[in-house]
Amino acid sequence: MIDPFSHDVLENPLPLHEKLREAGPVTYLEKYDVHALARYAEVHAALTDWQGFESGAGVGLSNFRVEEPWRPPSLLLEADPPHHDAPRAVLSKILGPRALRRLRAEWFADAERLVDEVLAEDEFDAVPALAQAFPLRVFPDAVGLGKAGRENLLPYGDHAFNAFGPVNDLVEKGQPRVAELSAWVNAQCAREALAPDGFGARIWAAADNGDLTYEQAPLVVRSLLTAGVDTTVHGIAAVLYAFATHPEQWRRLRERPGLARVAFDEAVRWESPVQTFFRTTTKDLELGGVRIAKGRKILMFLAAANRDPRRWTDPDVFDLSRDPSGHVGFGMGLHQCVGQHVARLEAEALVTALAARVERIELAGQPRRHHNNTLRAWASLPLRVHRTGGVTG
Template identity: 40%
Template sequence: MSTRTPVGVPTYSEDLYSDAAILDPYPHYRALRALGPVVWLPGLEVYALPRYGEVRAVLADDATFRTGDGVSLNERYNTLLRGSTFASDGERHVFLRGLVAHELTPKALRPRRAAIETAAEALVERVLKAESFDTVGDLARSLVLAVVPDFLGIPVEGREHLIDWAAANFNCHGPLNDRARTALETAGNMAAYATRLVDERSPRPGGIAHCVLDALDDGKVDRDQAISLMLDYLAPSLDTTVTGLSTAIWLFARHPEQWDLVRADPARIPMAFNEAIRYETPVRQFGRRVAHDTEIAGVPIAAGAQVLVMFASANRDERKWDRPDTFDITRNPVDHLGFGYGAHGCAGQGLARIETHSVLAALARHVTRFEVGGERRAVNNVMRGFDTLPTRVRLS
């Protein structure tokens, strides 16, 4: 791509990947949306899409806007991702996703719900015995590590590193800044772990990871593709759920009247989680590569260009949402883009919802108020969440 600004396209020169912008991105999102539906970012040489309508349209058109060689903002990670479900398109993507899709349907997940609810209740009762706890480490991460590795069917050894590896994976999707360079080294450890899972055939039968081994045995994928598939389901299934759950509790601490609505009617929990994901979207943005000359909102985009699909900005778009900067669980935004949309929508969102709904339901039975303070946000190129969230509660 040329470094010259495209004619007629507004420009935004602020660094969206600086520490300050990561910690407080919303002024940048408002500025970008005000500039237009397509904005040129000269520092990254990409077209930013900050508004809801264009983001949803691009996600729906995976024939034009491809993840292969374009989902990350740096070529080193795009190269490493080649062959994965995450960075494949068209029939190949459908095929790879289909290898495990049957394990992620609502029908397949239904028998697991009772066990997850039991685990959530036990975990909540345990953490509530303490005077205070860390919502991120003691609650959200503990639940995810109690559920997801068994669901995947991976061995106990190595599980303690999964959350950190997942965070590194998301850091790698940013531009090749210092944060991404450091994360690439950590992500290499996750790749080595996935390689061992395949070569040592350590996943247990019945889990998602073993579906990958079955595909390898049947000649549907080769060894390298099997390793990529392992990585597909190790990282996204962990950090996004941790982030979504801990952020929801942070929001209820800041908006106790919304928690009162949940406690009065736990049937609101699904819509409350939708609103939390809309309001504080865990995955801020990903890239796409343009397959052929096209237009977005009347702006010509040449083949080979990269666009930045800004989920978090779209979920605060004034053109889509009434009072977008207000956390209101009664709105039930079922069409939010927090889990993506279209062919590359989050495959594991059903499991994430069961996990999160179960914890919130257990908390609603016991907790009248959350009090948080001293929280520390994670500084991550893609994920928006917390490293720690010290929490006290008032019990019913």
């Protein structure tokens, strides 16, 4: 019986994705009693039709219409219009181009400092040294968090994304710390815990202006802390893995450093740090020639759609000459990731700093996967670098 949340599949989901795509536009997974979408056209259609495929019943396997969620639902991810509108509008403004222009020089300088520290060694594990370290430096600063306790963000996010799947060993692994981690995260969302000039303070100011309620403000801050770290960490790890295994693409980037953002988006398409999300049908409908009843959970394989040969030429190839726009790695439509431009800026800063200093980048050992019900992640990514100005190693 097919189980997309088994450890074998989480270790290597590509064979299952191909099998599902070839089986048809809509398939049925008996183990979880859900319909599955693995082709680009149907995944895109479900993502962009929020009226027919709602997020408000939860974007995981659990159906909030009949089950109690483990935490108050996200006002961004697990809500639909009209409840989704005000939080989305506030965050879109706070995380918009003006804010990112202000952060750009600071983040690029911070990336250069971190890379210089890491490159003191020729070999290092890029997951803790770069992919985790940089987002945990710059993003909590931008939100306005204090320095203490930031190590809680990753295990909290890991559990949150595990909880979108079935109650398996991955969920049970995180259960002992749920109360502790939730209490810490909730405390950081309080107005008095946030620096006066960060994203968090601006969310609370939006409540002062009447754009949000005071009950909504801490939940919007929590959405930033939940979705704004893990996904970026795994996206950065994905692009570093891509370059370590595609030396010709690294050479292309070094010749044209302006391709750093394209590289990140291509890595997000190619590796899809967010592998799956669920929706729930709001009515009887037809998709891909299949009738689906109201109230049914739909499992969308974003990663399978991002490698669908019906949409992409040579989809299994990481290629900087490709235009990766249109990938569904950040979702699509009304619920598309509101912080995607922040993630792009973080990745661009780090990759640009590396490209200026590293002539070659390669694997120094066997990478090791981190299993999560929703995320495609690396636990360890050993790299060896050859710096510019001479060969090292």
